[in-house]
Amino acid sequence: MIEKQGRFVLVMAFLVFLLFAGLVINANTGTVSIPAADVFRMTFEGLRLHITDLFTAGKYKSELDSVINADTSSQILFRIRLPRVFLAALLGGALSVSGYLLQVFFRNPIAGPFVLGISSGAKMVVGIALIFLIPHSAVNGSFSLMIASFIGSLLITMLVLLFSQKVKSMSMLLVVGIMVGYICSAVTDFCITFANDHDVINLTNWSMGSFSGANWEQVRTALRICIPGFLASFLLSKPVSAYLLSEAYAASMGVPVKAFRIVLLLVSSMLSACVTAIAGPISFVGIAVPHIARILLKSSKPNNLIPTVFLSGAVFCIFCDLIARTLFSPVELKIGTVTSVFGAPIVIYLMIKRHSGEKK
């Protein structure tokens, strides 16, 4: 037991190091490369001034602005790269935890918001909202996107849940999820056909799934949802551990199973909805990262695994995003293109492993 705890600390330290390295590399790489030393200096200065500004009720605002607007590289750093890398880290972590919770819920190692069609469901409702509702209402755009995305996620989760009671096999559930995803895409396409060009451009940009154009406002929104979502997941780790045995065993140990299942789904939907609303559907992160975390940790103890999943997701996404925007620079790839390349093979591996296990 002690040895395992040591491994957890080690893995976390390793991930924190990778995260930190990722942040720096992301910040200094691009068409304009900023030396790492400058990144440190400017970030530190910016952070110091921002905090003092917060505690002195805005007295240092002008100094902060002057640091941000000092030159081109500082503007690129503060206005483009830093928000983008923070957003990628946060949303990657959130998506991974969301996928992990779904895997627990469906007792299925290849469950995830994307393959189960949940992301597509969110996209569908967001599409409908973008085309038919938001242009005609006065409400704040990003907020209503978030709500729409949440409704879509929850709706499809319920639908898949309904099917999951009929199909017991893991691969069948996956097929059902993919089909549901196609239906949602069809509905989205149908809506696009009848939408005007301006809305379609909005929707297409968004549905490509990308962290480009990230700003501090989005980071703040993501923080407000992801951090509580992550904390809630972490607090669920004790009932999750009991639920890993089976529903009946969990109930016998005093887990209020019905309430637990509802909370689990709500938290998972909230996290994936937040990601979908801000960055669009991102494939395979939700499935692949929990497995990478398990392999790293060699344990499935939820109170260790959930933080590991979050950090691994953050690291995974910032590096995928780095590849997406630098590999064919200045052309930028969809983040989903990169995550699929790394994520899909993991799913195939899991299916094969599982299949040979079933035969035994």
Added chain:
Amino acid sequence: MESLLSTKDLAVGYNRKILINGINISLEKGKILTLIGPNGAGKSTVLKTITRQLQSVSGNIFIGSQLINNIPGKDFARQTAVVLTERIHPELMTCAELVAMGRYPYTNIFGSLSEHDKSVVTSSLERVHALDLAEKDFSTLSDGQRQRIMLARAICQEPEIIVLDEPTAYLDIRYKIELLSILRDMTREQGTAVVMSLHEIDLAMKISDEILCLDGERITAYGSPDMIYSSHEIERLFDLQSGSYNLLFGSVELPKTEGKPEVFVIAGNGKGTPLFRKLQRQGIPFAAGILFENDVDCQTADVLSIEVVKTPAFHPISDDVIRKAAEIISGCRYVLDAGTDYGTFSRAKNILLDHAEKNGIPIMDKLKGTN
């Protein structure tokens, strides 16, 4: 003694439909209650109802004097632990971690284990003789080891009652005996009460303090194994031909071959039984004698042979009995000598062999492969 678990006019079933009603049981500390009955008799339904996995249709279940439906989930978990039939597949989980899950109702919101919790995990593993498995991955274990770990998990919950649904399923005979001995020791030493269902009636008769017989519609008998044994309830419950299941030893015999006896087996001292079974397999009707009533051959001959010539134990064999055996031999095509030889029996045997020879009936001392 106050009963730990009791039910009053309990009716169980699914979707408000009664499967079995009129269940009135009462179990004391340290006792083992076993549910037996054919497949589909409702054993699991009863077990699920008393562990609150299933809502009772009517009637009440008490732990001590408390109605179980009024007990908060966490407290109930401290009183009752289960070992279920479903097989679990946790990944990357060591046995110690799995057993530690039993501490669930005692740990804080993060599930962190105190020194006391850890010592309970160790002692639970010790109880099932699985301390050496502690750091092994659960998924790599054999069925027998898994079942012991699942029992350790239940023990680790420190309940007053452990409910097990067919704990011996999937286990080979060695593990069955091992598991049941662990249960017996645990009830005796810790005063834990056990409620379980078993398919092995013979083992149930040996381990249980009380037995509840169900047949899918009602409770057909409830009482001590002695009572159940003398009431011949088991034969009725499982629709067994009289005697084909020997409850005293738990041995099973296949149905006998009917017809006029073709072979007379001179048996005794247990030497006849393998021959009886061989004849049964080959479909040859036979008679057997002369058997003392306390001879094991007598038990099997009763079930397998058409006719048995018996004589009271510890008494010389009377001439009447020998005459009766000789009469049956006259009607047979062969005499089979199982090779029993001792004291007064040899005298009777020699008379019978002489009789057969005089009548031209072939005597064999072993059975050929085919007839």
